[in-house]
Amino acid sequence: xxxxxxxxxxxxxxxxxxxxxxxxxxxxxxxxxxxxxxxxxxxxxxxxxxxxxxxxxxxxxxxxxxxxxxxxxxxxxxxxxxxxxxxxxxxxxxxxxxxxxxxxxxxxxxxxxxxxxxxxxxxxxxxxxxxxxxxxxxxxxxxxxxxxxxxxxxxxxxxxxxxxxxxxxxxxxxxxxxxxxxxxxxxxxxxxxxxxxxxxxxxxxxxxxxxxxxxxxxxxxxxxxxxxxxxxxxxxxxxxxxxxxxxxxxxxxxxxxxxxxxxxxxxxxxxxxxxxxxxxxxxxxxxxxxxxxxxxxxxxxxxxxxxxxxxxxxxxxxxxxxxxxxxxxxxxxxxxxxxxxxxxxxxxxxxxxxxxxxxxxxxxxxxxxxxxxxxx
Numbered sequence: 558x559x560x561x562x563x564x565x566x567x568x569x570x571x572x573x574x575x576x577x578x579x580x581x582x583x584x585x586x587x588x589x590x591x592x593x594x595x596x597x598x599x600x601x602x603x604x605x606x607x608x609x610x611x612x613x614x615x616x617x618x619x620x621x622x623x624x625x626x627x628x629x630x631x632x633x634x635x636x637x638x639x640x641x642x643x644x645x646x647x648x649x650x651x652x653x654x655x656x657x658x659x660x661x662x663x664x665x666x667x668x669x670x671x672x673x674x675x676x677x678x679x680x681x682x683x684x685x686x687x688x689x690x691x692x693x694x695x696x697x698x699x700x701x702x703x704x705x706x707x708x709x710x711x712x713x714x715x716x717x718x719x720x721x722x723x724x725x726x727x728x729x730x731x732x733x734x735x736x737x738x739x740x741x742x743x744x745x746x747x748x749x750x751x752x753x754x755x756x757x758x759x760x761x762x763x764x765x766x767x768x769x770x771x772x773x774x775x776x777x778x779x780x781x782x783x784x785x786x787x788x789x790x791x792x793x794x795x796x797x798x799x800x801x802x803x804x805x806x807x808x809x810x811x812x813x814x815x816x817x818x819x820x821x822x823x824x825x826x827x828x829x830x831x832x833x834x835x836x837x838x839x840x841x842x843x844x845x846x847x848x849x850x851x852x853x854x855x856x857x858x859x860x861x862x863x864x865x866x867x868x869x870x871x872x873x874x875x876x877x878x879x880x881x882x883x884x885x886x887x888x889x890x891x892x893x894x895x896x897x898x899x900x901x902x903x904x905x906x907x908x909x910x911x912x913x914x915x916x917x918x919x920x921x922x923x924x925x926x927x928x929x930x931x932x933x
Contacts, residue, residue: 608622613920635654635792677705846877
C-alpha cells in the first residue's frame with residue numbers, strides 16, 4: 558500500500574469506527590468530481606455531458622450522485638425507467654432527466670414530472686403522437702448493437718411523423734456502441750460511429766432542425782475521443798471502476814468481524830460442506846452475504862477480504878447474510894473493520910476474479926447497505 562492509500566484507508570477507518578452500522582458503503586463525491594473533470598479534459602469544450610445514474614447510481618445511490626452531478630453542471634441525467642426518474646425528482650433534482658426505456662404505461666407520470674424520453678420504436682412514437690402534450694424526446698437509432706433503436710431505413714418515415722407533430726420536441730439523436738472497450742473491436746466501433754453520423758445528419762436534414770447527437774460512453778471517450786459529437790454519456794468512468802489510471806474508484810465497502818473462532822483439522826465450514834479444514838485454522842465471520850449483493854462465485858477462496866492490510870480468502874460458501882474468511886496467523890478480533898472492496902481490494906480485480914464486469918458488482922449492491930457520502 559502506498560502512502561496515499563495508507564492515509565485514505567486510515568481516514569476511512571476513522572470515519573466508520575464510531576458508526577452504528579456494521580456494513581457501510583462510503584462514497585467520496587470529491588473523487589466523483591475529479592473523474593468528471595478528467596473526462597471533461599478529453600472532450601471538446603462545447604460537448605455536453607450526460608451523467609448516467611441508472612441502477613441506483615450504479616449502486617452508489619442515485620439522488621446523492623445526481624445532486625453532485627447537477628452541481629458540476631451536467632446537461633442531463635440518464636436513467637433506465639420512469640420510476641428512477643421520479644425518485645430523482647422527488648429527491649429534489651431539477652436537471653433534465655432522460656429515461657432510456659419509458660415503457661408504454663408511464664405517459665402521465667412522464668408529463669407530470671417533466672421527464673425527457675427516448676423513443677426507439679413505432680409503438681412508443683405513436684403513444685406520444687396520440688397524446689398531444691408537449692414533451693421532449695430523443696430518438697434512438699440502431700447502428701449495430703441490435704438492441705433498442707430505429708433502423709436506418711426508417712429515417713424518412715420517422716422524420717415525416719415528427720414534422721407532422723410539433724408537440725414532439727426532438728432534442729437529440731443517439732445510439733449505443735456495442736463494444737468501445739476492447740482493442741479488437743475498435744474497427745466495429747468506428748463503423749458504428751460513422752453510420753450514426755450519417756443517420757443523424759439525414760434525420761436532422763429531413764426534420765429541418767439541428768439536434769444534439771451522442772453515441773460515445775466512457776470507453777468511447779477514452780478510445781475514440783476524436784469522434785466526440787455534441788454530447789457524451791458518462792457512466793462507469795464517473796464511478797472510477799475502469800483500468801484507466803487517471804480514474805479513481807469513488808466508493809469503499811467495509812464491514813466488521815462479528816465472530817472469531819478456531820476450528821480443527823477435518824471440521825467443516827459453511828453450507829454444503831464445501832470447505833473441509835486441511836489444518837487447524839482461525840476463521841472470522843463477516844455480516845455481508847449474497848442478500849447484500851455479494852456474488853456467490855466469490856466463495857471458496859476465489860474472493861478476498863482485506864483485514865489489517867492483509868488479503869484474507871473467503872472460505873466456504875457465501876451465505877445470505879454472512880461470509881467467512883481465513884484469518885489464521887493474523888491478529889483478528891471481533892469488531893475489527895474489514896474492506897470488502899475499495900482502496901486495497903478494487904472492484905475491477907474482484908470482477909476479474911469471477912470473470913464478470915465492475916458494472917455487475919456495483920449494481921447488485923443491496924439498498925439496505927448504509928451509504929455515507931463525503932464532500933457532497
